[in-house]
Amino acid sequence: MRRLVILAVVAGVLVAGMLxxxxxxxxxxAGAVSDSAVGTNAxxxxxxxxxxxxxxxxxxxxxxxxxxxxxxxxxxxxxxPTMKAAIVAIEDRRFYEHxxxxxxxxxxxxxxxxxxxxxxxxxxxxxxYVKNYDLYVAATTDAQRRAAVAPSYAxxxxxxxxxxxxxxxxxxxxxxxxxxxxxxxxxGAYGVQAxxxxxxxxxxxxxxxxxxxxxxxxxxxxxxxxPVAHPDAAKGRRNVVIEQLRQQGSIDxxxxxxxxxxxxxxxxxxxxxxxxxxxxxxxxxxxxxxLAYLKQAGFPTDKLTGGGYTIRTTLDPDALGKVKAAxxxxxxxxxxxxxxxxxxxxxxxxSHKVVAMAANRTFGNKEGESSYGLPYEPENxxxxxVYKIFTAATAMEQHLIGIDTLISVxxxxxxxxIYKNGNGKPIPVNNDGHYRAALTLQDALAESPNTAFVxxxxxxxxxxxxxxAVRLGLTSLAETPxxxxxxxxxxxxxxxxxxxxxxTLGVTPTSAMELANVxxxxxxxxxxxxxxxxxxxxxxxxxxxxxxxxxxxxALEPGIADTLMTGLSKDDSAGGTSAAxxxxxxxxxxxxxxxxxxxxxxxxAFVGATPQLAGASIVFDDSNAPKPICDGSPPHTCxxxxxxxxxxxxxxxxxxxxxxxxxxxxAPLPPVDPAYLKGTxxxxxxxxxxxPAAPDQPAxxxxxxxxxxxxxxxxxxxxxx
Numbered sequence: 001m002r003r004l005v006i007l008a009v010v011a012g013v014l015v016a017g018m019l020x021x022x023x024x025x026x027x028x029x030a031g032a033v034s035d036s037a038v039g040t041n042a043x044x045x046x047x048x049x050x051x052x053x054x055x056x057x058x059x060x061x062x063x064x065x066x067x068x069x070x071x072x073x074x075x076x077x078x079x080x081p082t083m084k085a086a087i088v089a090i091e092d093r094r095f096y097e098h099x100x101x102x103x104x105x106x107x108x109x110x111x112x113x114x115x116x117x118x119x120x121x122x123x124x125x126x127x128x129y130v131k132n133y134d135l136y137v138a139a140t141t142d143a144q145r146r147a148a149v150a151p152s153y154a155x156x157x158x159x160x161x162x163x164x165x166x167x168x169x170x171x172x173x174x175x176x177x178x179x180x181x182x183x184x185x186x187x188g189a190y191g192v193q194a195x196x197x198x199x200x201x202x203x204x205x206x207x208x209x210x211x212x213x214x215x216x217x218x219x220x221x222x223x224x225x226x227p228v229a230h231p232d233a234a235k236g237r238r239n240v241v242i243e244q245l246r247q248q249g250s251i252d253x254x255x256x257x258x259x260x261x262x263x264x265x266x267x268x269x270x271x272x273x274x275x276x277x278x279x280x281x282x283x284x285x286x287x288x289x290x291l292a293y294l295k296q297a298g299f300p301t302d303k304l305t306g307g308g309y310t311i312r313t314t315l316d317p318d319a320l321g322k323v324k325a326a327x328x329x330x331x332x333x334x335x336x337x338x339x340x341x342x343x344x345x346x347x348x349x350x351s352h353k354v355v356a357m358a359a360n361r362t363f364g365n366k367e368g369e370s371s372y373g374l375p376y377e378p379e380n381x382x383x384x385x386v387y388k389i390f391t392a393a394t395a396m397e398q399h400l401i402g403i404d405t406l407i408s409v410x411x412x413x414x415x416x417x418i419y420k421n422g423n424g425k426p427i428p429v430n431n432d433g434h435y436r437a438a439l440t441l442q443d444a445l446a447e448s449p450n451t452a453f454v455x456x457x458x459x460x461x462x463x464x465x466x467x468x469a470v471r472l473g474l475t476s477l478a479e480t481p482x483x484x485x486x487x488x489x490x491x492x493x494x495x496x497x498x499x500x501x502x503x504t505l506g507v508t509p510t511s512a513m514e515l516a517n518v519x520x521x522x523x524x525x526x527x528x529x530x531x532x533x534x535x536x537x538x539x540x541x542x543x544x545x546x547x548x549x550x551x552x553x554x555a556l557e558p559g560i561a562d563t564l565m566t567g568l569s570k571d572d573s574a575g576g577t578s579a580a581x582x583x584x585x586x587x588x589x590x591x592x593x594x595x596x597x598x599x600x601x602x603x604x605a606f607v608g609a610t611p612q613l614a615g616a617s618i619v620f621d622d623s624n625a626p627k628p629i630c631d632g633s634p635p636h637t638c639x640x641x642x643x644x645x646x647x648x649x650x651x652x653x654x655x656x657x658x659x660x661x662x663x664x665x666x667a668p669l670p671p672v673d674p675a676y677l678k679g680t681x682x683x684x685x686x687x688x689x690x691x692p693a694a695p696d697q698p699a700x701x702x703x704x705x706x707x708x709x710x711x712x713x714x715x716x717x718x719x720x721x
Contacts, residue, residue, distance in 0.1 A: 041165055044133055047178045049073050049191070051308030051540055052273075055280070055287055057315040058535060062273075064280040064287045068305045069136060070272040071190035072197075073540070076177040079192055080207040082250075084176055086216035089244035092125040095176070100126040100167030101160040126163035129179040131155075136182060136190065180204075185215055186222030188272040199227065199266040209251060210262040213241035227266040235264055277363065278371075282324045284363025286315050286356070289376045289513070290533045297548050299537075308540035313533050319344060319356040319660045326656035327360045330634065330648045331619060334368060335360070337637045338629055339622035341375040342652055343513040344615045344660065345531050347523035350552055354533045355613065355660070357513060361622070374622070378476050378509035381603030381620045384596025384645060386515060387506035388453045389522075389607075390469040392441055392567065394460045396560050397468070401456075401679035403442040403567035403672070408684040409435045410451040418458045419501035427501065429454045438684035445594060446570035448577055453504045459681065463496040466503055471555040473518035473528060477508060506596050506605075515616035519609035522568075522592060525670065526561030527552055559673030565609070566672050568592035572654075578606060581650035587658055590669045595650060601628040601641025606649035611667040613660060617652040619643060 052067035088095045094102050102124050123131070134148035147155070166175060185195035195215050196204040207215070217237035218225045227234040239260045246256035273279060277287035290313055295301045323342050331340035343357040357375035365371055395401045415426035435449045444452045457465060470478045470492055481487070482494040495503050517531040529552035537545040556564075571593035572582035578595050581587075593608035603620035621627055621637060628641025635648050 041162060043138060044130060044162060044166055045169055047174075049137060049178075049181055050306035052194075053304045053307055053309040053311065055277075055290060055311045055313060057283065057313055057317045057320075059317060060312065061317065063283045063313070063315070064277050065273040065275065066304045067275055069190040070188050070194050070198075070275070071181070072193040073181040073191060073308070074193045074204055076173050078203065078205045079177060079180055080205050080212060082209050083180065083192055083204065083207045083212040083215065085245060085248075085250040086209075086212040086241050087180060087219065088125070088176070089248050089250060090216050090241045091128065091219065092123075093244070093248060095125050096172055098124060098167075100124060100163035100165070123159070124163060125179050126167055126175050127159045129175060129182060130159045130162045130166070132179075132182050132184075136184070183219050184222060185218055186226055187270040189270075194272065198270045198272055201267060209242065209245070209255060209259040210238065211265060213245065213259065214238040214264060214266070217241045227264045228268070228270060231264055238264070278365065280363070282320060282358060282363075283315060283317075284371075285359055285373060285375050286313070286320070286354070286533065288363070288371070288373050289354070289357065292373065292376070293533055294537075294547065299547055309545065310536075310538045310542075312535040312537075314346075314353040314355065314535050315533065316355045316660075320358060322659040323356045323656045324358040326652045326659070327358050327617070329655065330652045331360045332634055333360045333362055335634050335636065337621050337623045337627065338619065338635050339370075339374055339379075340617065340619050340635075340648065340652060341379075341512045342615060342617040342656060343375045343511075343516040343531075344613055344656070345513075345516045345520040347520040347609070347611070347614055348529065349524060349527055350529070352517055352520045352524070352529040352531050352552075353535075354513070354531050370622070376511050376513035378480065378511045378514070379603065379618060379620050379622070380509045381626060382506045382508060382596075382598045383510045383515060383605035383607075383618065384506040384598050384603070385448045385450070385453075386510075386594050386596035386605050386607050386645070387469065387504055387508075388445060388448065388596075389518070389564070389568070389594055390472065391453050391456055391460060391465050391504040392445060393472065393556060393560060393564055394465045394468045395441075395456055396564065396676050396679070397557065398460060398464070399679050400459050400681045401441055402675075402677040403563055404440050404677045405679050405681060406438045406440055406683035407444055407452055407681075408455055409437055409439055409444065409449045410455055411437075412451070414451040414455070416454060416458055416501060419454070419462075419499060429501075442567045442570055443575070445568055446573070446576040448595065450505060454501050457501055457504050462499050462501060462503055466492050466495045468556075469503075469518075471528065472521045473531075473555075474510060474514050476511065476514060480509070506598065510605075510618075512605075512616045512618050515605065515607045515618075516614050519592065519607050519614035519616065521555055522561045522565055523609040523611055523614050524561075525558040526554055526556035528555035560676055562670035563672040563676040565592040565669045568594055569669055571595065571608075577644070577646040578650040578654070579646075581606075581646055582654050585651055585654035585658055587654045589658075589661065589666050591657075592669060593650075595645030597644045601630075601643050602626045604629070604643045604645040604647065604649050606645045606653045608653055608657065610657070610661070611669065612664060613657055615653050615657050617649040617656075619648045619652075 050069050051071050051073050052065050054062050055064040057063055135145055139145040139148050180192040184190050187198055189195040189198040193204040196202050196207055200211050225234045225237045242256050242259045245251045277284045280287040323344060327340040327342050331338050340360040344355040346353045346355050359374040361370040361374060412430040414429045419427055421427050429451050431449045431451055477492040478490050480491050482489055482491045491508050513531055521528045530550045532549060534547060537547055539545050569590060569592055570576050571578045572587055572591055573579055578593055589610055591608045591610055595606050597604040605618045607616040619635060621629060627637040629635050629643040630638035630641055631643045631647040635643060
């Protein structure tokens, strides 16, 4: 019965409208009859609107805003009464009297508009809400969006029917609030809160009479009444609204005069926040990692731009600033071809929180910028001798050796009796300098001779070393296809199946984030956790949204992890490969560290962990045709190369970690487990000391170079790593 009554009333008004070219400014073209409404009564009653998602740092500061429509829905009490009065005055003066459809108002608007009076719409605010809901929420295709505003009798009827239904089910204030949260105000601002912020930099609750009147007047045509592009038209329209407010008794004549005399007051360049991680500044890479992490966790990331979520992250803004300063200090953002990246992770038994990450490159899409996940995506050059950590951990787990065991250090040119190349020929392995013929595992990790670890791999086997790397944190090795094509074996599978001894020399792609998490695993007594950037995710109502994250697991027996921390503790001491860098940056804390450099000097890396923080930095050529890098002021590509992990990467990490830790108490490394000081292999025989290194060679314990470049099966040709 209600539908029939509405049909009769609407039809009567529309027939009358045939005598005029417009009804409320909407032409009724002949034949334009289609049921264009795509929303349902249930949708409208629920009233869920697309809302921007915010990504915050650990302090609650907004890093980035994700949206398709920049909208910040607010409750009724956060909308100024002046705004509600203004929109009712200009768009639907009988709003509180009619039942959703207003035949009297439609007829009055028809006559008034045809006589040149103040322009008023024939639709009620409730009908406009229905139409705008269809246009901005329900419609998903261009055809549906066109239909939502088409001059159709059927559409008008459907709008009226739904409006009357809503009026019976919702309060007037709820309808008005939803309308104001929905409509478009221009300059990318959807809804009154976004508009108040965009045009005036205030909350919707603080809108004054002239501000509210300006916004209310813009609803009819945001472009025509744009206060920046068309200030005179905007002011004229605003004053029409002010006059309507006066006529309806919402303001007195004195208030109206003062409001009409006020300047427009909008900001000179109204704009909504930048959309996405591009607007996050130095936190852009971290923001990008958050989205990648959520996607990998199975979170419906396609819902983020309209879901109104609040994503609180683990990013420490103070730490970010210090990491960014450190990477830029070593390699300026504009330095061609040379990238410097770093990631910092906090160890823990139940969580490895990502504290900060940065790159010297500005995050973005402009020339000289990068939107690739430089600090967390694997870079193709490799990390060099950092991977010797995995060989050491494997040998300790197999009880072959401990950190005090003397291991053999063959001279350069050593050929393994086990590992061959593709033609079945022995593979020569070289060192970058001269070493004692035997070193304790602890000293070997600090001085990093290649031959010692390739020989050690003969005892452990390559597959267990690869598996150890994955267990401790290099998870991408087991996920990334070796050929780059989906469905083909992973890098880890190929390394194991081909028995590539070069694995211990760090030839596979890796990332600073994963390397930092390896160190966090060791610093967490062998407990691996995913490097999480998430503190919490809540919906628009403040309710927690669960995110499926991998559970922490014991990747390495605690005694091995704790002892290996001490095994890595000499890198910053005399004879260690990063001693010079530690001294130059004033480092004064115990640290488990390791350096690495690839054979052709196209990349170099440093990893380090204290009980409080773990970090990794990599310097590499980020161009399409990588070249060797020379360490200088600043590092640069060159013909020969001399970058080492103990140079720019180590200086970056020591500086950043030192600044972040600041005046925190100096924490000792965990105590060793006596069971892992020695192993079942006998100590190697120690011959007389070798002669000093030649002047043009790095001294033992100085900087290092691995024996292989990315992806090769030949570990020879370099030096100590």
